[in-house]
Amino acid sequence: MDLDLEDTHVLITGASGGIGIEIARLFLEQGARVTAQYNNNAGTLSALPQEKLRVVQADLSVEDQVQRLFNDGPFGPVGILVVNHGVSPPDELLVDMSLERWQSTIDTNLTASFLVAREYLRKLSSAPDQVKSKANILFVGSTAGKYGEAGHADYAASKSAIMYGLTLSLKNEIVKIAPMARVNTVAPGWVRTPKKMEKLKDPIFVHRALATVPLKKPAEPWDIATQVVCLCSTKISGHISGQVVLVDGGMEGRLLNGLSETQELETL
Template sequence: MDLDLRDVHVLVTGAAGGIGLATVTEFLGHSALVSAHYRSTKAALEEDTTCAKAAKESRLACVQADVTREEDVVRMFAEAEEKIGKPVSVLVVNHAVYNSKPAPLHKMSLSQWNETLTTNLTGSFLVIRQFLARLAKIKEEQGVDNDWMRNVAVVLIGSTGKSPIPGEFGEACHADYAASKSALTHGLQLSLKNEIVQLHPRARVNTVAPGWVRTKMAEESMKDERIKYQALATTPLNKIAEPEEVARQVALLASNRVSGHTSGQVVMIHGGMEGRLLNPKP
């Protein structure tokens, strides 16, 4: 399917991780121009053959930033524009931190809570705000009738355990992550979809919410039979998702040709999961 993403400039945050890297390669497969954000290391991007080829062809730019720092985020967009040669018109907000050590709320440290909320929520706010600021500036200078503005979209990466439907799943002992993702994909998304059209009449905001995905962290967790049972017991498809399956949904929502009348929606990628087991088999 032609998603009409050729030469559309896509910025993906957290691009060196499992879902992020798959998203980068998915967009490259649709002939998009991609800026891949990383915080500490870009090794995964450099080692991937698709990314390496795209970098040589000037279709991929790696941009470093700490998304919790305003000045870093401003610099990231400036570098992305300079390296790719045109403004960002599709933003994929994928970065996140997750403390894998279970911590009941009454035992959770303030530092853990603050780190998670600052990175996952405030960091996303800073990235989205700068994207909107660039959109507003170009609208003022050039109007909206530009080739680069034919496809303007924001795609957020949420999580099924942190569903925007209040109280659906949640995640015991990881309330910091659950709270950050729920705020991002519910309150922020639903507000943003109504604001962004003031800057571009066809701009859209949607969310992809994965369940278990075969990342390095998930594969390690799945070695524990209790966790594996808990993850799949209410999942009819009886498997976890591949990063590429999530990435394809991101690309579909980013495409104006395919999803041009879709905004404010959350697409669940969880194999039909119906809930969580609070007391899994031993």
């Protein structure tokens, strides 16, 4: 299906990860010009078609490096911004969490998203009307931002802020720059990415992750990428803004107590 994305310049942050690379691949298949940002590892991006791909290293917590991402290059001004980067540190309860870890997660996930979105909006102000007509921001959130996640309060808080505070505010601000521009979020549940493969081999973990999911399976990166690309298409999603689309298999929440734990309570 033609989504009318031919030669649209799309900037994707965190493009070298499992979800990011699939998003980049689908945009390229639609004929878009893609700037793929990475921080530490660009290796996976070499497998993508290179003709309309620009790979840029940048630390998104550094203002001048974010600004460099948006410097006019061969693809012209950025029309669509996909904010996909993020970190989820190992399990640690808030009571044991250091201020350094909290600040690092918030800076990486939330403050960097602010910096990228702000620079995009600043450049959009002077962009041609043709670019403004298809302009939109798509954030990648998480079900942790809706339901919380014990052991990852820092991650959940950062994603919740993006999904609700930032998305719902910016969808009202972006139209002051480009009247038809939109802002949305896609929020995945568990996704079968390379980073999660080891965890998904553990049957106890899988049970806890999928116990409230009617479809009884994790998503594939493709499942997330298709929703991202479709929402970014003005042709088919031009009247959708300020929405958080959960791609979670119908998840109803987090499983707090395993079977053994409820059995223990019954004996009290």
